[in-house]
Every structure is written in C-alpha cells, then in structure tokens.
Amino acid sequence: MVPAPARPPGDRVARAVAARCERCGTALGRYAPPGACPACRAGGAALTAPGPRLAPAVWLWSDPAAAAALSSRDLAVILRAYRAANSLSQEALAAILGYDKSYVAMIETRRRTPHDVAGRRHIARALGLPFHLFGVTDPDDADFAALVHFGDAVVRLAEIARQSGRAVEAVNELWPLAARLEARAAEGRLERETLSLLASARLALGVSLGTVLPEERMPGAAVWTGKALLLARRLDDPPFLAHTLRMHGNELRKAGRLPAAVARLEHAVAVSPDPAGQGSALALLARASGDAGLGETFDTAIHGCRRALESGAENGMLLNPFTLREIHARGLLALDRPGDALRVLHTGGAGDPAAPQWQVIADVTTGEVLAAAGERDGSAEALSAAIATAEQRRLPHQLQRAIRAARRGGLASVSDAGLAALRRLRVLLAPAA
Incomplete structure (x- = not known):
C-alpha cells in the first residue's frame, strides 16, 4: 500500500516469505516484522513504544533558537547551546563527555577542535545528537534517512486507508514507522523536521487504533494521541496543534474520560485557525458534551456546526450533513431526549457517509x-x-x-x-x- 525504500535482494526475498499476518492474512507493510500484524497484536494489548521516554536532547529541536544552533554544525555553538538548553555548567558537560573541563572550554572558544571521526562520534553519542551534525556518519543513518524520506507518504496513505474503512491496514503501516522514530527519539537523535514526522505518526496511529480496538483497549489509543499532543505543543504549528487537540479529545471521549475530552475539544475550537477546523472541533465537542450530559454545551456546539455548514465550511469525515445528523441524534438520546433524536433521524437530505465506518x-x-x-x-x-x-x-x-x-x-x-x-x-x- 505504501512505498518503501529499496532493500537488498536477499531482504526482499525474506519479506516475501512472511508478507502476510499469520492470524488474519492482512498484508504486512515492508517495515513490519514477520508474524502477527500490529493490528492483531493490539487486540490483545495496546501497542506501546519501545525504549525509554524521549531523550532530553530531542527537545533541543523543538526550540527554534537551539535548532538553529544545531543546524549550524559548528561544534562550539552546539556545545554552548546544549549546555544552555539543559542548564549545564562546563564542568557538568565535561563529566558527561569524560573530558577535562579545560578541554570543553577550549572547544567552546574554538581554541581546540576535534577533527578525528572517533572523537566526533563520541561527542554525538554521549549527547544523543545526530551524527551528521558533526560531519560523521552512523551505520544506521542511510537506512533511517530512507525511511524518513518516505515517512510523510506512509502517514498520508495510512490516513487515506483509515478514512476509506481500512483502519487495520493503516495500523499495520504506521506502527513500524512510529516504532523506528520512537527508538531514534529515545536516543535523542531526531531533528526538528523528523520530530514533526514523529508527531504525525503518533497521531495517525492513535486515531487508527481508536478505530480497531475494543472498548477495554481504548485508553491505549488515547495514549498515542496524547503523545502526539506533547510534541504538537512544542512545534509552533497552529493547524497541527488544533488537529491534534481534536483527535486527542475524541480518543479521550471513547476512553471514557469525558471531562478531559470536553476540555481538549473546547481548546481545539478556540485555537482552530480556519472555519473547517473549528467546525470539526465543534462536531466532536457536541459528541463529547452529549455523552457527558452537558446539554447547554451540546446545543451550542450543534448550532455552531450548522452555521459552519451553512457558510460552506464542509470538511471531510467530521463536518458534513450525514455525520452531523448522527452526532445530533446520538447526543439528544444521551441527554434523554429520545423524541427529539427520532425527529432528527427522520430529517432528510443528510446524503452519504464520508467513510464506510x-x-x-x-x-x-x-x-x-x-x-x-x-x-x-x-x-x-x-x-x-x-x-x-x-x-x-x-x-x-x-x-x-x-x-x-x-x-x-x-x-x-x-x-x-x-x-x-x-x-x-x-x-x-x-x-x-
């Protein structure tokens, strides 16, 4: 389904032998290990990212000033920026590197510059920074660069698959990509652009899991969208932040955390930079507030959705007549207004669903x-x-x-x-x- 970088012939042969899930027969993505597909494994236990939390070095990339210092590839500038971002003294940094404090001071003032490959790899590894910043390579760099090159396409095509009713395929494509990015991030070796890809992969995986998981596993989907929100708040990308708030709020609702869901969705309404995004947030807010028994909030959100549709802001899966009729009827029923819900269902002109689910x-x-x-x-x-x-x-x-x-x-x-x-x-x- 999704293009992947070329692999050695022997590897392609090995993948061809185990190209389908042993349980459901679904085709496995090229990055997926053989055996049960991620969607089948998620049915028994929610998928979790490997390794520890994101290394502190990753957060350097979320700060534009620090990112600029790192992209300069100037070792003196990088060390000073790293110390500032992590509140380290020269002595503390020297201890991390296993150097004498005076040697760190000389590097920062450009009186000494390590030129040997081993020395630069040592600094990159110790600080958890991408090797290429120091003009050296890592054996994993080429393979990872190929994965990143196709990463945006993986996320986009997985989203198309989910929206067309093939959420299992979406999970199976997204999980291997997210796992590789998470492992790299745990080492602190993601740049700002790749950090954005990780955020998108986390979000898309969480939403896809929220489609295929049973109710008792829904918190696992909310964990992934919450991890995406953690990044989105640092990336200075308002449309992506608003989208992430919408999706995380909806997964929280499905996980039964209604007050948190309503709060995230109200925030999404407030920060959405365009009418279509705001209308989508209002649609999800209507659903969450109906489930939470918040009648006034529900009525206001439904009214806002109708205004958005009348203004021509129809937007895909969430803001369209068919979806709005379902959300309206379901909320009215949750608010113990079955007669009103029945009248809404009997209203014509809703059209066709935007997606099979x-x-x-x-x-x-x-x-x-x-x-x-x-x-x-x-x-x-x-x-x-x-x-x-x-x-x-x-x-x-x-x-x-x-x-x-x-x-x-x-x-x-x-x-x-x-x-x-x-x-x-x-x-x-x-x-x-």
Missing part, C-alpha cells in the same frame, strides 16, 4: 434511537446491519455498542448475533500463542 456508527445510533422509541423492527434491522458490517470491517467498539443497544431494546436474537461476531473478532485479534 460512519455508516456503521450511524446504524448503531439509529438502532439505539428506534429502540428507545419502541420501534423494535426498525431497531433490529439497523443493529443487524451494523453488526454485519462492523465484523467485516473489524470494528469491535461498534459491535459492543450494538450489543448494548440490542440488550436495552430487548432484542435478544440481535444481541446474540452481536456477541457471536464479537467472539469471532476476539479470536482473530487474540495474541498468538
């Missing part, structure tokens, strides 16, 4: 509303359709919603069908023995 989401909501209104046959039909498509698309969260709705509506046969589908999915997603 939204049809499943809408079918579950329709089933819930019809069950609350006592329309058992219509509810059973909508929930049965949702169950069939949710199993096909590997959407356990929507299966769980459908099962609850069927139980509340007294639809035992539909509930049983949902449980059977969920069991089949759990077997598929269970960790390999």
Whole structure:
C-alpha cells in the first residue's frame, strides 16, 4: 500500500516469505516484522513504544533558537547551546563527555577542535545528537534517512486507508514507522523536521487504533494521541496543534474520560485557525458534551456546526450533513431526549457517509434511537446491519455498542448475533500463542 525504500535482494526475498499476518492474512507493510500484524497484536494489548521516554536532547529541536544552533554544525555553538538548553555548567558537560573541563572550554572558544571521526562520534553519542551534525556518519543513518524520506507518504496513505474503512491496514503501516522514530527519539537523535514526522505518526496511529480496538483497549489509543499532543505543543504549528487537540479529545471521549475530552475539544475550537477546523472541533465537542450530559454545551456546539455548514465550511469525515445528523441524534438520546433524536433521524437530505465506518456508527445510533422509541423492527434491522458490517470491517467498539443497544431494546436474537461476531473478532485479534 505504501512505498518503501529499496532493500537488498536477499531482504526482499525474506519479506516475501512472511508478507502476510499469520492470524488474519492482512498484508504486512515492508517495515513490519514477520508474524502477527500490529493490528492483531493490539487486540490483545495496546501497542506501546519501545525504549525509554524521549531523550532530553530531542527537545533541543523543538526550540527554534537551539535548532538553529544545531543546524549550524559548528561544534562550539552546539556545545554552548546544549549546555544552555539543559542548564549545564562546563564542568557538568565535561563529566558527561569524560573530558577535562579545560578541554570543553577550549572547544567552546574554538581554541581546540576535534577533527578525528572517533572523537566526533563520541561527542554525538554521549549527547544523543545526530551524527551528521558533526560531519560523521552512523551505520544506521542511510537506512533511517530512507525511511524518513518516505515517512510523510506512509502517514498520508495510512490516513487515506483509515478514512476509506481500512483502519487495520493503516495500523499495520504506521506502527513500524512510529516504532523506528520512537527508538531514534529515545536516543535523542531526531531533528526538528523528523520530530514533526514523529508527531504525525503518533497521531495517525492513535486515531487508527481508536478505530480497531475494543472498548477495554481504548485508553491505549488515547495514549498515542496524547503523545502526539506533547510534541504538537512544542512545534509552533497552529493547524497541527488544533488537529491534534481534536483527535486527542475524541480518543479521550471513547476512553471514557469525558471531562478531559470536553476540555481538549473546547481548546481545539478556540485555537482552530480556519472555519473547517473549528467546525470539526465543534462536531466532536457536541459528541463529547452529549455523552457527558452537558446539554447547554451540546446545543451550542450543534448550532455552531450548522452555521459552519451553512457558510460552506464542509470538511471531510467530521463536518458534513450525514455525520452531523448522527452526532445530533446520538447526543439528544444521551441527554434523554429520545423524541427529539427520532425527529432528527427522520430529517432528510443528510446524503452519504464520508467513510464506510460512519455508516456503521450511524446504524448503531439509529438502532439505539428506534429502540428507545419502541420501534423494535426498525431497531433490529439497523443493529443487524451494523453488526454485519462492523465484523467485516473489524470494528469491535461498534459491535459492543450494538450489543448494548440490542440488550436495552430487548432484542435478544440481535444481541446474540452481536456477541457471536464479537467472539469471532476476539479470536482473530487474540495474541498468538
């Protein structure tokens, strides 16, 4: 699905042998290790990044002044900037490097300059900085540079896959990229541009996991979008910050952390630099505030969404008539206003869903509303359709919603069908023995 850098012939042969997941048969990305695909492994335990937290050196790249010093490739400037960013004395830096304080002072004043490759590699390794800043190479640099070269394409194409209903493929492409970037970041060896790629990969992976994980694993998706927000707050990119706040707020909602979700989404509304982004934030705020029982906030957000649509700010998956009708009806039902929810569902002109998973989401909501209104046959039909498509698309969260709705509506046969589908999915997603 996603282009990848060329690999040695022997490696291509090895990858061809194990090109599919051993559990579900999904094609593995070129960066993925053989065995169970990341999406199947995530069904048993949320994916976590390898290694420790980001090394302090990474944060140098998030500060424009420090980044400028590092990009100068001037060793004296770099050492002074590194000490300033980390509040280190020359003596403390000398201890890290294993040098005498006087030698560090001479490097910083350009009276001495290490020219040997071993010395420069030692400084880069000790400070956790990219080797190329010091005019030397690392054996891993070429392979990593190739991965980064295609990284933006991986993220973009994975997002297209998720939005077209192939979230499993999106996870399987994004996880190996994110894992490599996380490992590099744990060593402190990411530049500012690559740090932006890591933030995008974290966010896209979190949102994709939020599509394919069951409810009990949803906090794992929110962890990834939260890790993206940690970076977004430092990158001086307002549109990306607003987008990250929207997505993190939505994953928090799905994880049941409603007050935090509402707070993030209200922040997203406030900082979104364009009407489409603000309208998308309002749509997600309406959903979270409805779930949280905040009627006034819900009504205000829905009104804002309608204004945005009337102004022509329609935006993809979140801000369109079909999605807004589902969000409006679902929120009204959560606020114990089933009659109003039914009237919203009967409103025509909603058009088609922006993505296949939204049809499943809408079918579950329709089933819930019809069950609350006592329309058992219509509810059973909508929930049965949702169950069939949710199993096909590997959407356990929507299966769980459908099962609850069927139980509340007294639809035992539909509930049983949902449980059977969920069991089949759990077997598929269970960790390999």
